[in-house]
Amino acid sequence: MQYNMRMPKAVYSGEDATKNLTGMLAGVKKVTVITDKGIEAAGLTDHALECIREAGAEIIVIDSIPPEPTYSEVQNVVDSVKKEGSECLIAIGGGSVMDTTKLASIASTDEFGVKELLDNPLLGRKSVRTILIPTTAGTGSEATPNAIVAVPEKELKIGIVNPEMIADEVILDAQMTKNLPLKIAAATGVDALAHCIECYTSNKANTFSNLYAMEGMKLIFKNIEAACLDRDALEAKNKMLIAAFYGGAAITASGTTAVHALSYPLGGKYHIAHGVSNAILLLPVMKFNKDACLPQFAEIHDALDMGDVTADPEVKADRVIERMGEIITNLQIPKSLREFNVSPDDLETLVEAGMQVTRLLNNNRKKVTPEDARRIYQEVLV
Ligand SMILES: NC(=O)c1ccc[n+]([C@@H]2O[C@H](COP(=O)([O-])OP(=O)(O)OC[C@H]3O[C@@H](n4cnc5c(N)ncnc54)[C@H](O)[C@@H]3O)[C@@H](O)[C@H]2O)c1
Ligand SMILES: [Zn+2]
Numbered sequence: 149m150q151y152n153m154r155m156p157k158a159v160y161s162g163e164d165a166t167k168n169l170t171g172m173l174a175g176v177k178k179v180t181v182i183t184d185k186g187i188e189a190a191g192l193t194d195h196a197l198e199c200i201r202e203a204g205a206e207i208i209v210i211d212s213i214p215p216e217p218t219y220s221e222v223q224n225v226v227d228s229v230k231k232e233g234s235e236c237l238i239a240i241g242g243g244s245v246m247d248t249t250k251l252a253s254i255a256s257t258d259e260f261g262v263k264e265l266l267d268n269p270l271l272g273r274k275s276v277r278t279i280l281i282p283t284t285a286g287t288g289s290e291a292t293p294n295a296i297v298a299v300p301e302k303e304l305k306i307g308i309v310n311p312e313m314i315a316d317e318v319i320l321d322a323q324m325t326k327n328l329p330l331k332i333a334a335a336t337g338v339d340a341l342a343h344c345i346e347c348y349t350s351n352k353a354n355t356f357s358n359l360y361a362m363e364g365m366k367l368i369f370k371n372i373e374a375a376c377l378d379r380d381a382l383e384a385k386n387k388m389l390i391a392a393f394y395g396g397a398a399i400t401a402s403g404t405t406a407v408h409a410l411s412y413p414l415g416g417k418y419h420i421a422h423g424v425s426n427a428i429l430l431l432p433v434m435k436f437n438k439d440a441c442l443p444q445f446a447e448i449h450d451a452l453d454m455g456d457v458t459a460d461p462e463v464k465a466d467r468v469i470e471r472m473g474e475i476i477t478n479l480q481i482p483k484s485l486r487e488f489n490v491s492p493d494d495l496e497t498l499v500e501a502g503m504q505v506t507r508l509l510n511n512n513r514k515k516v517t518p519e520d521a522r523r524i525y526q527e528v529l530v
Contacts, residue, residue, distance in 0.1 A: 149354070151354045151355065151356050151401065152401065153356045153397075153400065153401050154293065154311055154314050154400055155291070155314070155397065155400075156280075156290070156291065156314060156315040156316060156317055156318045157316050157317060158316075158317045158318070159317070159318045159319075159320065159393065160172075160317070160318070160319045160320070160321075161319075161320040161321075161386070161389070161390060162320075162321075162386065163322075164321065164323070165319045165320060165321040166195055166196050166199060166281065166319055166321045166323070166324075167199055168199075168319060169196060169199040169200055169203065169238075169279070169319070170199045170200075170202045170203045171203075172203075172279065172317060173200060173203035173205050173236065174203060176203065176205045176235050176236055177205060177206060177235060178205060178206045178207075178208070178232070178233070178234045178235055178236075179200055179205045179206070179207055179208070179234050179235065179236045179237070179238055180207075180208045180209075180210060180229055180232055180234040180236070180237050180238070181193065181196070181197065181200070181207060181208070181209045181210070181238045181240060182210050182211075182213065182225065182229075182237060182238070182239050182240070182241070182245055182248060182249045182252070183209065183210070183211050183213065183239070183240045183241050183245055184211060184212075184213040184214070184215070184241050184242075184244065184245055185211055185212075187211075187240055187241050187242075187245070187283055188211050190283075190327060192240060192283055192324055193209070193240050195323070196238070196240055196281065197209075200238070205236075208232045208234060210225055210228055210229070212224070212225070213225065213241065213244055213245045213248050214244070215242075215244050215421065216244055216296075216298055216305070216415060216419070216421065216422065217244055217247075217248055217297060217298065218297060218298040218299065218300055219262045219263055219265075219266060219297040219298070219299060219306075220262075220263075221248075222247075222248050222251050222252075222262045222295075222297055223255075223261050223262045223263070225248050225252055226251065226252045226255045226256060226261070226262060229252040229256055229276075230256045234276065235276065235277065236276065236277045236278070236279060237249050237252060237253055237276055237277070237278050237279070238278075238279045238280075238281065239278070239279070239280045239281060240281045240283060240324070241281075241282075241283050242282065242283055242284035242286065242287065242332075242336065243284065243286070243287030243289045243296070243336075243422065245283075246280050246282060246287070246289040246290055246315075247289055247294075247295035247296055247297070248295075249278060249280065250278065250280075250289070250295045250313040250315070251265070251272075251295045251297070251308065251313070252276075253274055253275065253276050253277075253278045253312075253313065254272030254273060254274050254275070254310060254312050254313055255272055256275050256276060257273070257275065259271075260272075262297065262308075265308050265310075266297070266299065266306050266308065269308045269309055269310045270310055272308075272310045272312055272313070273312055274312040274313070277316045277317075278315045278316050278317075279315065279316065279317045279318070279319065280315040280317075280318050280319075281318075281319045281321065281324060282318075282320065282324065282325075282389065282392065282393075283324040283325060283328070284325065284328060284332060284333070284336040284392075284423075285325050285328075285333070285336060285337060285340060285375070285385065285388040285389045285391070285392040286325075286336050286337075286339070286340055286388075286389065286392030286393075286395075287336065287339060287340075287392065287396070287422070287423075288340060288343055288392045288393060288394075288395040288396025288397070288398075288399060289396060290315055290318045290320075290392075290393060290396060291314075291315075291318070291393050291394075291395075291396025291397045291399075291400060292313075292314075292396045292399050292400050293309055293310055293311045293312070293313045293314050293400060294307050294308065294309050294313070294399065295307070295308045295313060296308070296422070298415070298416060299416070302416070303413070303416045303417040303501070304412065304413070304416035304417075304501065304504075305412050305415045305416040305422075307507070314400075318393065320386070320389040320390060320393060321389075322382045322383075322385040322386040322389060323382075324389075325375075325385045325388070325389060326379065326382065326385065327379065328376075330376055330377065330479070330480070332423070333375065333376040333479075334376050334423075334427070334479035334480065334481050335421060335423030335424045335426075335427050335481065336392075336423040337368065337372045337375065337376055337388055337392075337423075337479070338372075338423065338426065338427035338430060338475065338476065338479070338481060339422060339423040339426050339427065340364065340368060340388070340391055340392040340395040341364075341365070341368045341369075341372065341395075341430070341472070341475070342404070342407050342408065342426045342427070342430050343361075343364070343392075343395030343396065343398060343399055343404060344360075344361040344362075344364035344365045344368065344391070344394065344395045344398055345361070345365060345430075345434065345448070345472075346403075346404040346405040346406075346407055346408060346511075347360075347361040347395070347398035347399060347401075347402040347403065347404065348361040348362060348365070348398070348402075348444055348448065349405065349437060349441040349444045349445075349513055350402045350403050350404070350405050350511045350512070350513070351405075351510070351511050351512070351513055352402040352403045352511050353402050353444075354401060354402060356401040356402075357397075357398045357399075357400075357401035357402030358398075358402075360394040360395070360397040360398040360401070361394070361395070361398040361402070362447075362448070362451055363391075363394050364391040364392075364394035364395045364398060365391075365448060365451075365452065366451065366452055367387045367388065367390060367391035367394070368388065368391045369452055369471065369475075370387070371384040371387040371388055371391070372384075372388060372475055372479070373475065373478050373479065375387070375388040376479050377478075377479070402511075403508065403511040404508055404511065405433075405437075405508060405509075405511045405512040405513070406433045406436070406437070406508070406509060406512040406516050406524075407426055407429045407430050407433045407434075408426060408505075408508050409502060409505035409507075409508035409509045409512070409516075410429055410433065410498075410502040410505070410516075410521060410524060410525070411425040411426045411428075411429050412501070412502065412505045412508075413497075413498050413501035413502050413505075414428075414429075414485070414488075414490070414498075416501070417497070417498075417501065418485075418488055418489070418490050418494075420485070420488050420490075424481070424482065424488075427476060427481045427482075428481070428482060428483065428484070428485060428528050429524070429528065430472060430476070431469065431472060431473055431476065431483075432524045432527045432528060433524060434469050434472065435469060436514065436516075436520060436523075436524055437512065437513060437514050438462075438465050438466075438469065439514070440513045440514035441465070441513055441514070442461040442462060442465055443461065445461065445464060445465035445468045445469075446461040446464040446465065448468050449464035449465070449467055449468050450464070452468075454467050454468065454471065455467055483528070484528055484529065484530060485525075485528050485529055486529065486530070490529065491529070492526075492529050494529075495522060495525055495526065495529065498521075498525050499518050499521045499522045499525060502521050502525070503516075503518055503521055
């Protein structure tokens with residue numbers, strides 16, 4: 149088996165990491181900042197814009213990115229980016245803004261559009277430098293070659309994967325997540341946890357991905373509650389940003405599994421936010437996976453000092469799953485799809501759509517049959 153690992157060329161992290169923008173942009177004449185209205189309203193672009201101005205670059209701002217954009221909404225941004233012809237794209241935002249920016253960096257040619265990339269992702273070639281600054285912790289998009297778009301006519305979300313989308317530079321600055329509302333912080337934090345645990349238990353897990361997935365889990369298990377619940381816990385927020393990046397690095401080297409696979413139709417058809425649907429499915433899927441992943445759960449238990457290292461692997465696995473349950477309860481994450489207007493009548497549609505996400509289901513260590521998927525969805529439909 150071969151393992152590949154790709155990473156951004158530079159990652160700036162720690163107190164006021166955003167300040168590095170000034171030096172990074174020395175000599176650059178024109179940049180396009182891509183963000184969304186919520187980020188702007190939260191005042192998160194102000195300091196970055198000052199730092200870019202200090203470098204002397206002309207700034208174009210595109211702030212029209214909706215949450216979880218469709219491919220045609222991304223195409224509109226690509227068209228604006230093409231028109232402006234900047235030397236550098238700077239994303240300030242969550243996964244929606246970063247994914248849009250990554251697609252714009254490989255689709256700024258007249259030969260094909262984002263629609264064509266859905267079927268043939270490798271058509272894309274990087275034509276402009278990208279700097280990604282995440283404001284959620286998070287999708288890990290700043291570390292991955294993936295971008296996810298909604299395809300309304302198919303009621304699906306589709307992942308476009310192309311190594312050319314790996315960011316050139318990344319800035320991890322905890323000031324960006326300081327005032328993240330609890331609901332978003334909790335759902336995106338558990339998304340990062342899902343990335344790490346799915347990659348660690350994935351069929352594609354390997355020495356590279358295990359390193360990032362395990363370190364990510366250590367940081368998340370220790371810091372997620374403080375980072376989400378205490379506005380002033382900047383160190384915990386910093387650790388969560390790093391953990392989310394590690395989760396992305398783990399995805400790049402390995403791949404997510406049944407949590408993400410079964411979550412795709414919840415985004416595509418019912419418009420439930422990515423982090424929320426993954427957070428709802430995490431426990432049922434991990435309970436389902438337990439017997440096939442006992443050695444991995446036991447390793448996590450021991451590495452995270454969760455209890456008696458001589459205990460039976462099954463006891464260790466239960467403790468890891470129990471701790472994930474505690475996190476979900478402490479962060480007030482929804483446990484059922486009912487509050488998102490998904491009813492038991494939708495069960496068969498969900499099973500059919502979820503079973504189509506074979507790219508990720510194939511990574512799951514335990515085979516998922518339609519009956520298994522039905523039982524898992526049923527558990528979160530009560
Ligand atoms: N490319 C990848 O590897 C990858 C991985 C996971 C998810 N995703 C994709 O990322 C998208 C979800 O990204 P997300 O969960 O980061 O959310 P998001 O980018 O959709 O943002 C959600 C909302 O949070 C607001 N927000 C973000 N940061 C904020 C802050 N610091 N303060 C106040 N408000 C803030 C935004 O304005 C927006 O309204 C989905 O489309 C998902 O499919 C991509
Ligand atoms: Zn995810």
